[in-house]
Amino acid sequence: MAHPPRTDASVAKQLFLGEILEENLFPYPRIRERDREMLGAINDAVDAFLGDKAADLRRYDREGEQPADFIQALREMGLFGLIIPEEFGGMELSNGAYARVLGQTSSHDSSVSLTIGAHSSIGMKGLLLFGSDEQKQRYLPRLASGELIAAFCLTEAGAGSDSAAIRTRAVRNDDGSWTLDGEKIYITNGGIAGFYTVFARTDTAEGKITAFIVDADLPGVSRGPHEDKMGIRASSTTTVAFSGVRVPPENVLGPVGKGFKVAMSILNSGRTGLGGGAVGGMRNLIRLSTAQANGREQFGKPIAEFGLVRAKIAQMAIDCFAAESTVWMVAGLIDGGHSDYSVEAAISKVFASEAIQRCAHEALQIAGGNGFMREFPYEQVTRDSRILSIFEGTNEILRLYIALSGLKVAGASLGELQAAVGKIFNDPIKGFGVLGGYTGRRVREATGYGIDRIGFELPGTLRRPAATLEQYASELSRAGDRLLRRHGKAVTDMQYHQQRLADVAIDLFVGLCVLSRAASLVAGNHREAEDAVRIARVFARQARRRMARNLRALERNDDLQMEKLAASTLARGSYPFDVA
Numbered sequence: 019m020a021h022p023p024r025t026d027a028s029v030a031k032q033l034f035l036g037e038i039l040e041e042n043l044f045p046y047p048r049i050r051e052r053d054r055e056m057l058g059a060i061n062d063a064v065d066a067f068l069g070d071k072a073a074d075l076r077r078y079d080r081e082g083e084q085p086a087d088f089i090q091a092l093r094e095m096g097l098f099g100l101i102i103p104e105e106f107g108g109m110e111l112s113n114g115a116y117a118r119v120l121g122q123t124s125s126h127d128s129s130v131s132l133t134i135g136a137h138s139s140i141g142m143k144g145l146l147l148f149g150s151d152e153q154k155q156r157y158l159p160r161l162a163s164g165e166l167i168a169a170f171c172l173t174e175a176g177a178g179s180d181s182a183a184i185r186t187r188a189v190r191n192d193d194g195s196w197t198l199d200g201e202k203i204y205i206t207n208g209g210i211a212g213f214y215t216v217f218a219r220t221d222t223a224e225g226k227i228t229a230f231i232v233d234a235d236l237p238g239v240s241r242g243p244h245e246d247k248m249g250i251r252a253s254s255t256t257t258v259a260f261s262g263v264r265v266p267p268e269n270v271l272g273p274v275g276k277g278f279k280v281a282m283s284i285l286n287s288g289r290t291g292l293g294g295g296a297v298g299g300m301r302n303l304i305r306l307s308t309a310q311a312n313g314r315e316q317f318g319k320p321i322a323e324f325g326l327v328r329a330k331i332a333q334m335a336i337d338c339f340a341a342e343s344t345v346w347m348v349a350g351l352i353d354g355g356h357s358d359y360s361v362e363a364a365i366s367k368v369f370a371s372e373a374i375q376r377c378a379h380e381a382l383q384i385a386g387g388n389g390f391m392r393e394f395p396y397e398q399v400t401r402d403s404r405i406l407s408i409f410e411g412t413n414e415i416l417r418l419y420i421a422l423s424g425l426k427v428a429g430a431s432l433g434e435l436q437a438a439v440g441k442i443f444n445d446p447i448k449g450f451g452v453l454g455g456y457t458g459r460r461v462r463e464a465t466g467y468g469i470d471r472i473g474f475e476l477p478g479t480l481r482r483p484a485a486t487l488e489q490y491a492s493e494l495s496r497a498g499d500r501l502l503r504r505h506g507k508a509v510t511d512m513q514y515h516q517q518r519l520a521d522v523a524i525d526l527f528v529g530l531c532v533l534s535r536a537a538s539l540v541a542g543n544h545r546e547a548e549d550a551v552r553i554a555r556v557f558a559r560q561a562r563r564r565m566a567r568n569l570r571a572l573e574r575n576d577d578l579q580m581e582k583l584a585a586s587t588l589a590r591g592s593y594p595f596d597v598a
């Protein structure tokens with residue numbers, strides 16, 4: 019069962035107050051029984067279908083397209099209806115189960131995951147989250163069957179990370195319909211979709227951007243050719259253009275003027291799908307790399323016996339377990355009804371997308387020359403995984419978001435804290451009353467008395483990693499406070515520091531997910547619990563070193579020199595040195 023929301027506060031944001039909201043983290047969320055049964059059946063079907071198709075999938079990658087009969091087979095397996103409610107013909111999987119299905123498809127081929135994932139995670143997610151009953155009745159049955167495939171149309175040539183800068187316009191006509199003009203780029207499923215969620219500038223009194231449902235067969239809708247991409251080549255990516263498209267009033271999605279919120283909500287809730295896909299890819303890489311390491315002999319023995327190869331294998335296991343624990347935790351929070359999960363979702367996306375790239379790099383290295391050959395799968399996974407830190411919010415933008423969201427909470431609490439401390443002196447009884455709950459702990463924290471301890475009963479073997487995370491939650495909060503006190507609002511422009519804080523928050527949240535999962539595996543006497551504990555301990559030690567480095571760099575760093583070097587290099591536009 020997913021957790022019932024004991025508190026709706028965000029675990030990740032509270033870390034910036036030195037708080038560990040353990041009631042939302044322990045025990046580790048379990049998948050619903052109903053989903054467990056369905057998952058088994060779906061994953062078996064996925065394996066049976068895609069397992070035989072390795073050669074075809076390689077060909078689709080080379081040719082840069084999934085043929086129509088292949089997409090038809092995905093429809094027939096129900097893979098476009100994974101998260102659509104049963105009443106509309108879907109499977110109504112939870113977020114956790116959905117992330118696991120995308121993991122299974124990714125273990126065969128990332129482009130397949132993307133075709134299904136872009137449809138569910140972003141293409142029609144807005145309809146699920148914001149659609150009216152009438153809109154759902156009209157579209158969901160056809161989206162569940164895959165008769166309509168969905169795409170999410172936000173990005174434009176001048177509006178990538180700065181998505182609020184879109185120029186596509188929708189002008190309201192006298193009859194209430196809208197006329198849509200503009201061009202979207204890099205749209206996943208652009209070439210095969212019948213249903214577009216489109217964001218356009220409306221500049222009404224209600225707000226600047228509005229979301230629309232646009233049928234692909236409306237006059238004036240056109241799409242460009244498939245982009246020739248580095249990775250996920252078989253997945254369809256095209257431009258989608260709208261020229262004088264009349265969109266009926268009943269196709270406005272969500273409130274007029276609130277399209278930016280619609281877009282961000284879709285992206286936030288979609289990130290576990292991407293993370294699930296990354297985890298599936300890593301599981302496959304571990305399978306490939308262990309077989310390669312055990313099978314390949316050099317210097318008279320399997321390369322698996324060499325320390326440098328073994329260290330890579332161990333690190334892949336740590337990365338995969340950490341990413342998986344985080345993605346499933348975030349999915350569990352969403353399934354449990356938490357509404358404030360955007361920072362956790364961003365952390366899971368950043369961590370999982372970078373973890374799979376590290377794994378792909380090392381798996382290719384373990385395969386040596388074979389790794390570089392197209393005949394083997396490593397180069398494709400390396401190419402395919404590269405996109406994960408670019409789309410659905412670049413990892414840079416997400417790091418800034420993680421840090422600034424945390425600092426916002428810390429800043430608010432700082433004001434609250436000052437008010438509460440003031441009250442203690444003016445009216446001690448009332449003042450201490452104000453200090454209940456988080457604020458009270460915050461005072462203890464800021465004054466250096468004690469740190470927030472995890473009260474959940476952990477096996478003794480996990481006490482040390484828990485202590486590391488407790489200590490660094492406190493350190494993060496102190497560091498955030500210091501920055502806010504020292505720089506005030508100017509901290510919003512200090513990206514070097516924001517990245518450091520974000521990286522500490524990532525290590526802390528991922529570490530807590532790992533800890534919680536390892537504790538659950540121990541409690542359940544899982545046969546691999548010993549390895550899970552080992553991973554939790556090593557992860558915490560690795561994280562401790564990274565966190566210490568990041569926090570130290572808030573005080574002592576080369577930022578100024580780096581800024582000067584960036585300035586001179588950018589101004590020059592070239593590299594000036596050569597052998598004299």
Ligand SMILES: Cc1cc2nc3c(=O)[nH]c(=O)nc-3n(C[C@H](O)[C@H](O)[C@H](O)COP(=O)(O)OP(=O)(O)OC[C@H]3O[C@@H](n4cnc5c(N)ncnc54)[C@H](O)[C@@H]3O)c2cc1C
Pocket residue numbers: 136169170171172173177178179180203204205206207247255405408409410411412413414415418
């Ligand atoms: C294969 C593929 C599929 C895609 N699918 C879709 C889709 O289905 N729907 C859709 O709407 N979009 C889609 N996109 C678009 C994708 O979301 C954008 O490419 C992404 O948001 C980045 O925008 P950009 O490419 O314009 O890069 P830019 O925004 O120009 O960023 C370039 C670099 O600058 C950095 N940067 C930008 N702003 C800042 C800042 N303020 N601070 C620090 N660094 C910054 C970025 O992190 C990045 O490293 C897809 C893209 C690709 C490549």
